[in-house]
Amino acid sequence: MEQITNIMVVGIGGQGVMTAADIISQAAIMEGYDVKKTEVAGMAQRGGVVTSHVRFGKKVLSPSIPPGTADLMLAFEPAEALRWVTHVKDQATVMVNTYPQAPPVVSIGLFNYPEQPEAQLQSHPIELISFDAGSLSIELGDRRLVNSIMLGAIAKQLPFSSDVLKAALLARFKDKGAKLLALNETAFEAGQQAATA
Amino acid sequence: MSAAEQDQNNPRIFISGNEAVALAARDAGCRVASAYPGTPSTEILEYISAYPNLYSEWSINEKVSLEVAIGASLAGSRALCAMKHVGMNVASDALMTQTLIGAVGGLVIVVADDVGLSSSQNEQDSRYWGRFAHLPVLEPSDSQETYDITRFAFGLSEQYAVPVIVRLTTRICHVKGLVTLSTPQVEEGHKFNKDASRFVMVPGNAKQRIPLMFERDKTLANFSESCALNIMEQGENRTIGFITSGAAYCHVREAFPDAPLIKLGLSHPAPIELIREFAQSVDKLVVIEEVEALLETELRAAGIELFGKDVVPRIGELTPTVITPAIERLLGKEKSIATIGMTDVFPRPPTMCVACPHLGIYYCLSHVKNTIIAGDIGCYTLGAGHPWNALDTCISMGASLSVAQGIDKGRSEEDANKNVIAVIGDSTFLHMGMQGLLDITYNKGNITILLLDNRAVGMTGGQNAPSSGIDIHGEATIQVDFRKLCEALGVKPERIHELNPYELPTLFKALREEVKAKEPSVIITNQPCVLTERYAKQPPLTVEDDKCTGCSNCLDVGCPAILVTRREIVVKPNGKEKELSFVKIDTAACTGCNLCINTCAPDAIVPLINVAHFNAVEIK
């Protein structure tokens, strides 16, 4: 079969999972690939689990990534990384934002937040890269920058140049003012650094 | 929102199935498009509403939407209506007769089945309607086909003077793929040609039309045999061959790249002879269809031997992960894919939004005793869940009122002292709830109705409705006056209350009074959905740690901005254990609706002041 790259983006409603997946898709399109992206988000608006599958290659058929075959996972939340970690293949890179977000069912005590999610992730045969993109975004001045930070972090893991992903990201902000553009560029670069540090 | 920006060197655009439908309607010269919002089809009309030269509307329900499209077709124009699967149930009254009249201008009905129930109350297979109403059913398998097939549907509709169903599924609507658009068509509208014997369906006329419908079935069945949308793909490995359609095609092709198959773009009527011939060329024939055994049954009846739902599941999506083991089992092979489960992590059930105007209502409902509460379809269905547990039924659009009426009339002595309550939102009330209210007043029911008017269709993303006073384009229009409407439907003026749902004491008082009344009453709430532009944020609140007693009352509000910081078990003077939950408010999320203040006896919840990050300018 033709080589297909499978990327899972996971997180929760409101974190920009769909946007990140869209930007990765746009970059792959710029590189001339056929691309499919699922947008199924259930009740995303209301704090639910959000996952997006991006698949690209010469010709992509099914939009869903079969469990155990994702080449790369971008997780916006550590517990979500843990939820989906079995869907990546052995030695796949899993990029995790370690900033936890517990839902009300956890804070009121109906369920427990997993203890040391990173350590649990380590027990899987994956390449784990984790850093606190949440706090980094707050440092940079806006929680919404998590998205650009995470994209920067993943940039080196794609089968094309980091600059393509960066260009796809910045294209989103080209009409939104120089300030926002610069901020997202900084965030992207901060993500690149954090992932290599 | 639109990804439809065309790159100069690359004419392909990256769009969802829903946007592909919209662009196809535009490029096919469609003149009228209508819909009632519903997942997963909502975005179709949202996209269409942005195109000039194409009339679009949010209709008040799917039956109205279909009838608007029918009218446009009879007037000679190309028309499209879009709905989710359950919408077709509502529209079916018109559908079942329109099939006798047929179409004049191309009439395309796009139905999106929520296979896998991402956001629906059931899973149903809309391809049935094609059989029931004798209409052709087209099924695209990706965004490109959705564009091409929807355009084709208009032509097919005109060629055979028949309404055409385009059946989508969630995996088509919400998956993006690359699409190349073709040259737009300019359709001249035709004039309305009176034709009573065809357009006026009285028994005498309808009787004449029925044989024509059966004739049309035959013609379409013949057409299907050679239709370019029914594609046979050769494959090396003839041990197994597939008949498939829609999203399932992509899954089959991926899982079995070298298997021969027939992809049915026109899946009803199916090309039986083509399939019969194909069946001879493979060892085993398997039908992979989402979700019911429709084709399978028809092909069996035609004497074709095959496998279907005896091998693959009857519910949910048929992804490679589902199909592959099923086929391997059929071929007697060992399972090659181990089932991979998800790690056991806490669930994230959908919650109502921070400061949602429904929170106060459910807080009250969960504190009023002796109730039977009939619910309806919308965000407020979440009231069935934690922490409120304040809904006892949810069935279909508008059912809260009529089901409540039935509960009232059907209750036994044992339930004589129960307060029967119906909870419904504004757009659901206008969709199909008004009739239930009239039934209650006319038949002297004793129901307390909570009409939660948040001025929008919240569940699907805050679309406008007649309660918004704004149309699909964001332009001003009439706004329904619910008080007057309820009065006109027979509710006594003194039994109608319009309240601010953030004022808990007033809500409680009204609710307690009205459940006692022995006649129908309506409590209308009047604050907007927080996700719409109408909502005005206020400065956030915070919890004073030293005042919080951990009583957890405020948690019963169910606002996701209230977070537990610490739990503690204490022994009360009577020896019983009690769990205390101390809380904080996520000030970045809190919009200062003040609802929770009323639940805190020790006044621990106070306005947040002197906070460095708080920027007053950001508050609308």
Ligand code: SF4
């Ligand atoms: S979308 Fe609107 S109505 Fe629905 S839960 Fe959120 S605020 Fe409430």
Ligand code: SF4
């Ligand atoms: S209601 Fe008041 S005292 Fe009770 S937990 Fe909430 S903030 Fe604390």
Ligand code: SF4
């Ligand atoms: S005031 Fe209370 S109920 Fe309202 S948004 Fe803030 S925390 Fe939630």
